[in-house]
Amino acid sequence: MLELSLDELKNTATNYEKLMVPALFVSWAERVLDEAGVEPGDRILDVACGTGIVARIAIKRTGSNGTSVTGLDPNPGMLAVAESKMSTTEWKEGVAEEIPFEDESFDVVVSQFGLMFFQDKSEALREMVRVLAPGGRLVVAVFDSLDNNPGYRAMTEIFAQVAGEEVADALRGPFSLGDTEKLKELCSKSGLSSAKVTTHSGKASFPDVLTMVLADVKGWFPLAGIHLTDEQIEEIVQQLESDLQEYISSDERLEFPMPAHFIKASK
Numbered sequence: 534m535l536e537l538s539l540d541e542l543k544n545t546a547t548n549y550e551k552l553m554v555p556a557l558f559v560s561w562a563e564r565v566l567d568e569a570g571v572e573p574g575d576r577i578l579d580v581a582c583g584t585g586i587v588a589r590i591a592i593k594r595t596g597s598n599g600t601s602v603t604g605l606d607p608n609p610g611m612l613a614v615a616e617s618k619m620s621t622t623e624w625k626e627g628v629a630e631e632i633p634f635e636d637e638s639f640d641v642v643v644s645q646f647g648l649m650f651f652q653d654k655s656e657a658l659r660e661m662v663r664v665l666a667p668g669g670r671l672v673v674a675v676f677d678s679l680d681n682n683p684g685y686r687a688m689t690e691i692f693a694q695v696a697g698e699e700v701a702d703a704l705r706g707p708f709s710l711g712d713t714e715k716l717k718e719l720c721s722k723s724g725l726s727s728a729k730v731t732t733h734s735g736k737a738s739f740p741d742v743l744t745m746v747l748a749d750v751k752g753w754f755p756l757a758g759i760h761l762t763d764e765q766i767e768e769i770v771q772q773l774e775s776d777l778q779e780y781i782s783s784d785e786r787l788e789f790p791m792p793a794h795f796i797k798a799s800k
């Protein structure tokens with residue numbers, strides 16, 4: 534990420550917002566906020582906010598003009614897109630392992646599909662609890678494993694054949710916290726022994742297979758230094774269309790199960 538210019542980061546974040554957020558993240562944002570029981574007046578921190586989808590929906594729910602919600606993310610491109618969509622909110626650059634806010638500053642801390650990417654996951658969870666006020670609520674969402682996700686399982690296998698194991702490994706990363714026993718262990722070792730881990734069904738919904746492939750290729754692969762040729766993209770799309778036939782409707786829409794786990798705790 535550090536080797537990219539701000540314009541390149543913004544461009545990737547714009548593609549993320551356009552291609553990934555509607556297909557994968559909007560519906561989960563509503564559910565994460567439901568789980569956290571967000572209410573008008575709550576001070577909310579969205580950790581790993583990306584382009585800000587959870588924060589934006591939280592603002593609607595709190596009925597505020599955006600000032601009671603804060604987004605935190607290390608990627609300035611993501612934050613620039615978030616800012617362009619909601620300028621009254623504070624979009625703060627920083628990492629979950631060192632949250633740049635005082636102890637007990639928030640009533641709700643949420644983090645949607647970021648934990649898998651944090652270098653020190655335990656420290657990040659401890660930091661989220663540190664900034665929660667007494668009685669505050671924490672909800673952290675992670676994807677279930679590839680075993681329970683036919684779309685990305687197929688895509689990972691095809692990426693391995695067409696682009697190599699290294700690229701397939703990058704695609705496996707977001708699903709690396711799918712084992713609930715390991716997730717519970719992580720909570721215990723992070724001082725969250727009373728946290729509950731629950732599994733929720735959900736689905737990915739792309740207008741077509743090409744959009745699913747381009748969402749990765751344009752929405753975040755540049756951050757990992759991965760670049761595919763047009764020929765590779767075409768081959769991946771063709772194979773996926775064949776492997777995922779049962780999930781493609783007559784109008785080309787691609788929908789497949791994409792469950793997630795929630796860590797929920799209160800202070």
Ligand SMILES: C[S@@+](CC[C@H](N)C(=O)[O-])C[C@H]1O[C@@H](n2cnc3c(N)ncnc32)[C@H](O)[C@@H]1O
Pocket residue numbers: 554558580581582583584585586587605606607608611627628629630644645646647650651652
């Ligand atoms: C899959 S995106 C999720 C973004 C957003 N929560 C959403 O639902 O659209 C993962 C985000 O985690 C952020 N991230 C990666 N490492 C991080 C860290 N150490 N601390 C905080 N955020 C981090 C990335 O910059 C990226 O925006």
